[in-house]
Amino acid sequence: MPRPPRGNSSAKRVRLAYLVSHPIQYQAPLLRRIAQEPDIDLTVFFGSDLSVRGYKDEGFGVDVKWDVPLLEGYRHEFLPKLKDGDKTTITSPLNYGITSRLRGIRGEPPFDALWVHGYSSINALHGMVAAKALGIPVLLRAESWLRDRERSGTKLGAKRAFFRTLGSFVDAVLPIGTYNAEYWRYYFGPDFPSFLMPYAVDNQSFQKLSRNAEAGRGALQAELKLDPARPVILFASKLQSRKHCDDLLEAYKNLASAPGKEPLPYLVIVGDGEERGELERRTAESHLTGVRFCGFRNQSELPRFFDLATVFVLPSRHEPWGLIVNEVMNAGRAVIVSDDVGCHPDLVRDGIEGYVFPARDVTALTSALRGVLASPETASCMGLNALKRIQTWNFEEDVRGLRQALATVTRRITA
Template identity: 45%
Template structure:
């Protein structure tokens, strides 16, 4: 048996189903260590400004432990930072393990864990999200980052890239190819596909409840309404094609909440933009129904290390438009095949991409089918295969 410890700041809704899969791997004994469990309870999201609870189980199906901390527990509206929470006691627990898998290198507690693991003879796996697009740096900062990775690499036996841009980021910072094992950023495809299939039976009821006419295409934005997500760029682009007969008089739905909500609603009202509506915060179950309802999903963010909402929408078989600052775009969005990519901030280009996708219903439907085919090959199955390869390399033992 390979005794595997996994360290992460807090329970994460996207990771929970993957951790259940890892816990079920023959030949692996998994224990998850959380620095905090704040996300498993109702908590206040500082961007949304309201209490959030997840309607999916975060702690079921695997062994876990919440670490003690030198700092006070995270309170409502607080999120983990480099120094908080500052965990204690993990080092002594690591004597019972063969491998430590760490998610995220930008945490003081995680640096301490790396040192403790190597002092006790453990192998170390590292997974994190950044890429050169999401973390642009000057020449001096690039040099400093490369030196940081040179030091970090002395403690890490295998790195687990989440996608093409993340892999390139490691290579640019001096990580050798032999230490890279792909563990793609995926969601629970089975869950989202099942939810979309269930929603399909009620699609027309949902359309009617929202007052949307049949036959008109629906564009969906699902994210926090904050500057970094650029919802106003999408609204500006949509306003240019909203009354365009070639675009078939589409609808635009904003599923989310945040500080820009009032500005979006005011602009819709002042400019009398037809078909645009803000729905507010949506649970995962509600989002699954909206993914099924829409024809085209758009993520116009200035910066996303990945953007897992793209995976979610593709599981519903929907076409995708995203900016060139989205980490997942390099792997999941194929221009002309399942959607389009445009230069961030170029509202004219975004409007043109919207018009291109919406103008031909047969092409739009084909793009949706292509999305589903692409995401079927980007799943937890690939994650488990990559993790198995990494474990076999660092331990010399292949999980049974």
């Protein structure tokens, strides 16, 4: 496979291994960006090719094959498999060979550091143990937060014991945001080495795609039978129970039943999943003619819907981050999220970029929608604030955090 150009001799570069379950559409552009660093020699080790070959996504309930490049622009290898499937679990994928690859083969020197995505799979733990045995420092990045599902005292005690052991195999963590940083402090202590590597998307790409989508806005409005004079509320995610599109539908019903509020917005629902049939049934029973179900749309299509929106809503429970919010903010659109969406402390301020409402509180969600839709100027101003806010949550900050971590654990490059 083609290798990214080398800026310095390999002797002066930090050899960084990245271990992750499979190619992830959000991560691919970040990996391309890291590979451009002249003093970081990145190799990505995948356990599975499921996202490349296509798979049935349980959340969307449809076959998914991403239409964005997943493997271009960075060095990568697929580890030999003991077990693989159409979804990632604790035991799948299951690979071998990571120890020999970290040690170096065919005359290569050993890697200087291992970066691992997640800690709840045998593959990830195997990688950390192998690195520890070889004296290679480990950087850990994950989405976890403390606002998790309720657990018994026994399970919580077992989790704390697990983290006491895990901490001895990790040299530094890479928090993705405020809530994730709290999580690491809780389990590893306040003095554990920590370097912010924010959960970001390819801002430049999404901004460009959103600008380009404007030219085709009229065609999409015609396709969906939308009156351009009416505002659009957008939901774009999996139609699973925890995403609570049902709460958004109830809030929309509240708007539709309020007298004298014109023009009534549309509700455009992009996505598929187990809840779609029930949502469509409730929409029909309530005679809500302004709702549009658009089904699953691939990554490259989403900016067309962002461009269409007046406001985007993510009413989820147990959402560790919500990268779709980053994407929509790059289109300069106001956003409303529940307080159970992990990105909100970092990206969304009440009345500035949009609103944050208590999860499952339909009355509060209705009020937030009314606030954004109070006037076209209100929604536009919030959208501009959102675009400004997301500019600082970017890949350059990711590279900065990664460099700081590597400088600390390897002492071979400067931060």
